[in-house]
Amino acid sequence: MSAPERIPPRSVTAVDLLTRGELTVRGRIRDASNAALYCAVSHDGQEAACVYKPVAGERPLWDFPDGTLAQREVAAYQVSEATGWGLVPPTVLRDGPYGQGMVQLWIEATPDAELLALVDGEEPEPGWKAIGLAEVAEDRTALLVHADDEKLRRVAVLDAVINNADRKGGHLLPAGDRLYGIDHGVSFHAENKLRTLLWGWAGEPLTPEAVKVLGALRDALEDGAALATRLAELITPAEIDATRTRVAALLASGRHPEPTGDWPAIPWPPV
Numbered sequence: 001m002s003a004p005e006r007i008p009p010r011s012v013t014a015v016d017l018l019t020r021g022e023l024t025v026r027g028r029i030r031d032a033s034n035a036a037l038y039c040a041v042s043h044d045g046q047e048a049a050c051v052y053k054p055v056a057g058e059r060p061l062w063d064f065p066d067g068t069l070a071q072r073e074v075a076a077y078q079v080s081e082a083t084g085w086g087l088v089p090p091t092v093l094r095d096g097p098y099g100q101g102m103v104q105l106w107i108e109a110t111p112d113a114e115l116l117a118l119v120d121g122e123e124p125e126p127g128w129k130a131i132g133l134a135e136v137a138e139d140r141t142a143l144l145v146h147a148d149d150e151k152l153r154r155v156a157v158l159d160a161v162i163n164n165a166d167r168k169g170g171h172l173l174p175a176g177d178r179l180y181g182i183d184h185g186v187s188f189h190a191e192n193k194l195r196t197l198l199w200g201w202a203g204e205p206l207t208p209e210a211v212k213v214l215g216a217l218r219d220a221l222e223d224g225a226a227l228a229t230r231l232a233e234l235i236t237p238a239e240i241d242a243t244r245t246r247v248a249a250l251l252a253s254g255r256h257p258e259p260t261g262d263w264p265a266i267p268w269p270p271v
Contacts (some may be wrong), residue, residue, distance in 0.1 A: 080268020
């Protein structure tokens with residue numbers, strides 16, 4: 001299935017096109033757990049590829065309110081933009097052929113980019129961080145590792161802020177010199193549900209950059225601030241308060257969070 005011409009992901013044009021453009025469904029993304037449609041969006045002579053996830057196609061979850069996953073995806077984009085890191089592709093909430101849903105710019109991943117690996121031994125090689133042991137055969141285990149990469153580390157901080165319950169390897173899209181995270185529908189729960197493959201920095205000090213970004217986020221989440229006002233349209237007051245609490249806790253500890261043991265730390269399947 002051929003993709004329409006791309007436009008710069010972080011441009012104002014991308015958000016405007018996603019918001020105002022005409023959506024044409026081209027196909028269905030079969031491996032998605034909820035209805036996810038590959039579309040073209042066009043407006044005023046511009047066209048791009050995008051993903052459209054209608055609320056009507058969301059499967060009920062036991063721990064998240066029904067019909068809220070699309071809003072959570074948009075909320076993740078809003079927080080990502082507030083960090084200045086641009087880790088989530090442009091994402092909007094709008095009507096489409098099957099009703100209201102999330103529409104997100106399609107990102108073409110760079111092939112063969114190495115972010116995750118299984119290696120022999122008990123310690124990772126330089127340039128890699130250990131996640132944990134994984135059973136790869138009946139009597140054999142291997143060490144699951146992720147790249148010790150600045151862009152991945154930013155994603156780990158974002159996930160801690162939004163309480164991402166499903167950071168799988170397939171939800172990371174390297175694109176040239178950029179890295180994007182997708183599929184944030186199970187984020188922002190008021191209870192701790194952080195579940196990720198990016199535990200390699202657990203307990204380590206946050207970078208000075210991350211501390212600065214978190215300080216700016218704390219201000220942006222204050223009542224009446226633009227980000228807080230936008231999030232109020234997407235998630236509940238309790239979830240916004242919990243987001244504020246997570247940011248404050250990260251700043252107070254100055255460290256990446258560690259698994260608590262109260263919730264499975266690694267998503268399954270991991271990819």
